[in-house]
Amino acid sequence: xxxxxxxxxxxxxxxxxxxxxxxxxxxxxxxxxxxxxxxxxxxxxxxxxxxxxxxxxxxxxxxxxxxxxxxxxxxxxxxxxxxxxxxxxxxxxxxxxxxxxxxxxxxxxxxxxxxxxxxxxxxxxxxxxxxxxxxxxxxxxxxxxxxxxxxxxxxxxxxxxxxxxxxxxxxxxxxxxxxxxxxxxxxxxxxxxxxxxxxxxxxxxxxxxxxxxxxxxxxxxxxxxxxxxxxxxxxxxxxxxxxxxxxxxxxxxxxxxxxxxxxxxxxxxxxxxxxxxxxxxxxxxxxxxxxxxxxxxxxxxxxxxxxxxxxxxxxxxxxxxxxx
Numbered sequence: 200x201x202x203x204x205x206x207x208x209x210x211x212x213x214x215x216x217x218x219x220x221x222x223x224x225x226x227x228x229x230x231x232x233x234x235x236x237x238x239x240x241x242x243x244x245x246x247x248x249x250x251x252x253x254x255x256x257x258x259x260x261x262x263x264x265x266x267x268x269x270x271x272x273x274x275x276x277x278x279x280x281x282x283x284x285x286x287x288x289x290x291x292x293x294x295x296x297x298x299x300x301x302x303x304x305x306x307x308x309x310x311x312x313x314x315x316x317x318x319x320x321x322x323x324x325x326x327x328x329x330x331x332x333x334x335x336x337x338x339x340x341x342x343x344x345x346x347x348x349x350x351x352x353x354x355x356x357x358x359x360x361x362x363x364x365x366x367x368x369x370x371x372x373x374x375x376x377x378x379x380x381x382x383x384x385x386x387x388x389x390x391x392x393x394x395x396x397x398x399x400x401x402x403x404x405x406x407x408x409x410x411x412x413x414x415x416x417x418x419x420x421x422x423x424x425x426x427x428x429x430x431x432x433x434x435x436x437x438x439x440x441x442x443x444x445x446x447x448x449x450x451x452x453x454x455x456x457x458x459x460x461x462x463x464x465x466x467x468x469x470x471x472x473x474x475x476x477x478x479x480x481x482x483x484x485x486x487x488x489x490x491x492x493x494x495x496x497x498x499x500x501x502x503x504x505x506x507x508x509x510x511x512x513x514x515x516x517x518x519x520x521x522x523x
Contacts, residue, residue, distance in 0.1 A: 201227075201386075204226070204228075205226055205271070206229045206270040207274050208264070208273055208292070209231065209275060209277035210230040210276065211338070212474075213302060214275075214276025214302075215246065216328075217387075219244055221384070221389075222255055227259070228258065228259065229259040229267045229292070230260050231288070232260055232261065236260060239258075239336040243255050243258065243336065244338075246339075247337075247339045248339075249341065250389075267291055269291075269294050269297060272300055275299060275312060278474075279305055280483075282311040289312065289315045297320075298321065298322060298376055299312045299320060300324060300348060302324050302325070302348070304486055305405075305494075306489070307401075307493055309323040318353040322350055322373070322377055323349065323401070324346055325346070325347055325348070325401065327346075328342075329469060348380075348392075381393040402446035405490070405494055406458070409494070410439055411435065411473055413512075414435055414438075415475060416518060417511065417514050421470050439458050439461055441506075441508060442494070445501075445505045446498075449497055449498060449501045479518065479522060485518075487519060491515065495512055
């Protein structure tokens with residue numbers, strides 16, 4: 200049995216998959232569930248995955264974090280639209296000094312967790328993942344799955360490391376913990392990298408999230424439909440280039456080759472509905488603020504206007520308002 204204890208806060212398409220992989224490897228994993236709690240307690244967690252199908256029956260499930268033991272790592276798999284719940288969800292599993300790994304989309308999304316446990320106990324990361332929850336306690340993982348994460352350290356509104364962060368005093372300890380988490384996830388079969396530049400990780404993922412999440416809703420299209428259409432794919436590329444320029448304005452330099460890599464990975468991707476499109480179709484709030492609003496404001500504060508991103512942002516805000 201592996202000794203590290205993990206809490207999965209939000210055991211959906213993302214948290215459920217990674218938590219299942221850790222549990223299968225022998226880590227003690229505690230899953231927080233809401234609507235699926237009774238189903239998973241009775242029938243277990245089912246995962247159809249390119250890494251091997253799983254049906255885990257004997258797992259630790261909780262309807263409240265108050266019943267969770269203290270955990271070394273609390274993995275946040277909630278949507279950012281649910282971050283107002285973190286104040287009641289995080290104190291129990293982190294009560295003995297455990298760290299938080301925020302695997303959410305967007306920019307500076309770690310701030311909500313850091314406000315609760317402190318900047319010196321927070322990691323942030325991005326998942327390059329195609330996974331959906333397809334039924335109660337049932338996850339379908341169809342492509343990719345790599346995690347890249349790093350220390351939060353506190354960031355400025357531009358997404359770069361904040362100058363004079365108090366977290367700098369504990370970097371060495373957090374570096375050691377981060378490498379251990381990385382080793383645990385790799386041992387569990389999840390390709391994972393530990394980065395020393397979280398801002399770069401975040402902006403690079405935004406080069407995919409901003410165009411393809413937005414356009415999938417606005418154009419009512421899957422990733423394949425976007426890439427197969429010359430007009431839609433040209434628009435996606437233009438947005439990607441604009442996001443890269445916004446990152447540069449914020450002091451985050453991303454190689455130009457990443458543009459074509461982003462497009463090529465999407466061309467090869469199994470036809471996929473983005474998380475934002477699924478939220479729209481299911482009449483849930485979309486993550487427009489975290490994914491578009493935060494980087495839009497960060498770039499603007501640094502003197503760069505992401506005009507295409509701003510147009511997409513206002514369209515999504517209108518759609519979100521009328522769809523609720």
